[in-house]
Structures are given as C-alpha cells and as structure tokens.
Amino acid sequence: MERKNAWLSYTKEQEAELEKISLSYRSFLDKGKTERECVREIILQAEAAGYQPLQKVLASGSAIKAGDRLYDVCMNKTVALYYIGEEDITNGMNILCAHIDSPRLDIKQNPLYEEADLAYLDTHYYGGVKKYQWVTLPLAIHGVVAKKDGEVVDICIGEDESDPILYITDLLIHLSAKQLQKKASEAIEGEKLDILIGSRPLADEEDEKKKEAVKENILQILQEKYGIEEEDFLSAELEVVPAGKARECGLDRSMIASYGQDDRVCAYTSLLAMLELKGKLQRTACCILVDKEEIGSVGATGMQSRFFENSVAELLEGMGQYSGLAHRRTLKNSCMLSSDVSAGFDPAFAEVFEKKNAAFLGRGVVLNKFTGARGKSGSNDANAEYIARVRKAFDDDQVAFQTAELGKVDEGGGGTIAYIAALYGMEVIDSGVAVLSMHAPWEVTSKADVYEALRAYRAFLKYMTH
Numbered sequence: 001m002e003r004k005n006a007w008l009s010y011t012k013e014q015e016a017e018l019e020k021i022s023l024s025y026r027s028f029l030d031k032g033k034t035e036r037e038c039v040r041e042i043i044l045q046a047e048a049a050g051y052q053p054l055q056k057v058l059a060s061g062s063a064i065k066a067g068d069r070l071y072d073v074c075m076n077k078t079v080a081l082y083y084i085g086e087e088d089i090t091n092g093m094n095i096l097c098a099h100i101d102s103p104r105l106d107i108k109q110n111p112l113y114e115e116a117d118l119a120y121l122d123t124h125y126y127g128g129v130k131k132y133q134w135v136t137l138p139l140a141i142h143g144v145v146a147k148k149d150g151e152v153v154d155i156c157i158g159e160d161e162s163d164p165i166l167y168i169t170d171l172l173i174h175l176s177a178k179q180l181q182k183k184a185s186e187a188i189e190g191e192k193l194d195i196l197i198g199s200r201p202l203a204d205e206e207d208e209k210k211k212e213a214v215k216e217n218i219l220q221i222l223q224e225k226y227g228i229e230e231e232d233f234l235s236a237e238l239e240v241v242p243a244g245k246a247r248e249c250g251l252d253r254s255m256i257a258s259y260g261q262d263d264r265v266c267a268y269t270s271l272l273a274m275l276e277l278k279g280k281l282q283r284t285a286c287c288i289l290v291d292k293e294e295i296g297s298v299g300a301t302g303m304q305s306r307f308f309e310n311s312v313a314e315l316l317e318g319m320g321q322y323s324g325l326a327h328r329r330t331l332k333n334s335c336m337l338s339s340d341v342s343a344g345f346d347p348a349f350a351e352v353f354e355k356k357n358a359a360f361l362g363r364g365v366v367l368n369k370f371t372g373a374r375g376k377s378g379s380n381d382a383n384a385e386y387i388a389r390v391r392k393a394f395d396d397d398q399v400a401f402q403t404a405e406l407g408k409v410d411e412g413g414g415g416t417i418a419y420i421a422a423l424y425g426m427e428v429i430d431s432g433v434a435v436l437s438m439h440a441p442w443e444v445t446s447k448a449d450v451y452e453a454l455r456a457y458r459a460f461l462k463y464m465t466h
C-alpha cells in the first residue's frame, strides 16, 4: 500500500497555486514566531475576510445567523473562528484545530546578570528541545513587557537586517575533551543556555570603579529604546527564537526550512481553508488555533482550558439557542481534524522508523489513527468508521494522503491535543504535515505536503456531514 509522491500528480495550475501558498506560508512564519504574534496576524487576516469579534457582536445584541463570520480570542494567545452554516448547529461543526506555540527559550523573570565583563539574560527552555542545537546560532527576542502603568511594550530584536542578534556560546573544540565524552542530553545543560547580550561597560566619570557597568549599560539601552527598567522583566514574556526568515530549501526549491513549523504549518493551512470559505455553508465551520501544546496543553490558553467550550456556549447564546443540552450536542456531534506535525521519514535515522507506517516527505497530508507512546499510552484513537468518512472526503477531492505512526513501536512517542477534544465525545483524528528535524531551530517540510494539507482541510470542511 505504498502511497504516491504528490509532486507527480500536479497540473500547471496546481503547481502555480502550490508556489503561491508556499510564499504566503513563509510570510506567515516570518510574521508569527510566537503565539501572540500568530494571533495578531490571524486576526488581521480574519478581519480582512469579514470576521468580527464574537464578544463585540454579543455586546451589540444583534442575533447571530447563518453566514456570519466570527472570532473569539483568549489572552492574545489562542483564537477560535466560526463560519455559521445553514444547518442546526446542534448537529455539530466541522472543526480544524492546530497549535501556534513552538519550542523555544523563555527569558526568566529575573534574567539579567554580568560575569567577567559580559552581560547575559538567563533562560528556561519551553517544550522539548535538544539543548545542544541552540548554541552558536543567530537568535532573536520576541515578546512583550507589561508595565505597571498598563502599557504593554512589544519587543522584537534580531529580525531586521540592521538589528543586532543574540547568541549563546559553546565551548571551543580545543578544550572540549570532557564535554565530548558526555551524553548528548548533558553536553549543554539548561542553565548554560544564557543569552549573551553585551560586553561594553557604561562610561561613568563619577565612579570609575562602578560594578557591573556592562549590565548598567544594557539597562540604559533598554530604558532609552523601550522605556523599561530591570523590574519590568518581572512582568514580561520574552521568547528567544532563531533569527531570520523562512527559506526555500533544496536546489529544486521543493522544501521549506524555518523555525516554528511545528505546528504553524498546520495552523496556517487550517486558517487558510477557513478564510477561503464563501457563500452559504451547510454545516458550521470552525478553526481553533491554540497555545501551550508543547507543554501539555495546560493553562488558560491551552486546549485543556474551558475557553473553547465557553466560547461555543456564547455562540449558542448569540444564536438564541443556548441550553446545557444544546451545548453538549453541538460539541458531541462535531467532527475534528486535530492537526499537528508528523515525524518525516529520515534516511539518516531509518532505524527508528517502521517504513510501512512512516510519513514520507512529498506523499501528502498524514493521518494518525493514534499517537501516544509504548502501548499507545496517552493516545486518542480515531474510530474506524470516522477514518472511512475522512478518507472518502480526501479521495473525493483527490487529496494526497498517507497514514503513519510516530516511529517504531517502543522507540518513543508523543501526544497531541486530539484526546482533549475527544472528551466531548466528538469524532477526532490526528492529521498533519511530515517534518524533518522536528523541534530543531530549523525544521524542514515539503511544499507539496503544505499544499496537500490545505487541500485536505478544504475537503474536510466541504464534505463532512453529521
């Protein structure tokens, strides 16, 4: 049952569309390197496509009806979009779900220190990272500093060509005899991932022996440029990510290399399928793009929070249809594609894959019946009947798709958000795009798979019925 390479199936028109999508996807990656930046960009694009804030529509008292396009935001980090269909919403919605947080290094709350005439920011990594991959790279800081007076200062350093970049050092090879004997997980320890941010002492004529003059100089720059002082780090969310734009990869330009493709590749293509919808829709379409997947979907902005459930309750209220039972039915009767990246088969590490059940770059969107680890622990398990309906929808639109497991049995594993949505009793299957070097500072996807993901989401919104 080997699946064909999608590149071989394209018409000239499809090739042109594929390149167009790749370009807009790369632009999305560049604009959204944090969950907050993604939400900002998603709202911009949604509003341009006629979406209105759900809370504003509710406050205005106008009834929500078929054809309405709405969005709801949670703490600037998670967003839900709705396109209301003609059919009774308690028959359920077709939901596209993906996450917009990615592994990175977060700046600690008390980060700034000076040592040996060098100034550093201390970090704590977020999500699963191979720490040794994050040293000696050009890095950027993205995020916000919330001040006591209520002002929230946006920070982005290291992306503009004229910006300085940030950097984490590694030990020189000449003195690395001991380091190189260590296990890869210990060669660079978490506490060693400190960002080098300065080396020039503040000139102070009154007190030439002033201590920590390099740190003082950094503080002065922060004050001048952003109006923030050291205590403001206490209420900041600053994320350190690789600096630079998403690029085409390969001499044939068939791939995309970028930071944060897990899971913005699924988030962007889900968003695009949603924003393309036009005219009358039978079944209500929904797209949820959530935060905190990389650390277990916890917190107010993760999939485990009540945000989505509450948002659907508000939606029903706005449609004059809210009751406890109507709410439960709406969720239970929904169908979801819970999209997240899959491990792309990598010939350099073939030993961890079982080839018949691996995802290959270029062979289309991936369906995972289950995820989890060991004996499928922590997995959602999509119903066979549901998978049959999903694959019919894909086949009806000639979408290239493949099925996969995350590596060989007993090699490891991983979880997604599918099992959380499944708690409502809705049909959910994991799907997504194959990635090489998942969670590395630069990850690689195939343009064909990005395109097939979009085509799959289109088919899903079009064909799935109650």
Ligand code: MN
Binding pocket: 262, 294, 439
């Ligand atoms: Mn991940």
Ligand code: MN
Binding pocket: 099, 262, 263, 293, 340, 341
């Ligand atoms: Mn993911």
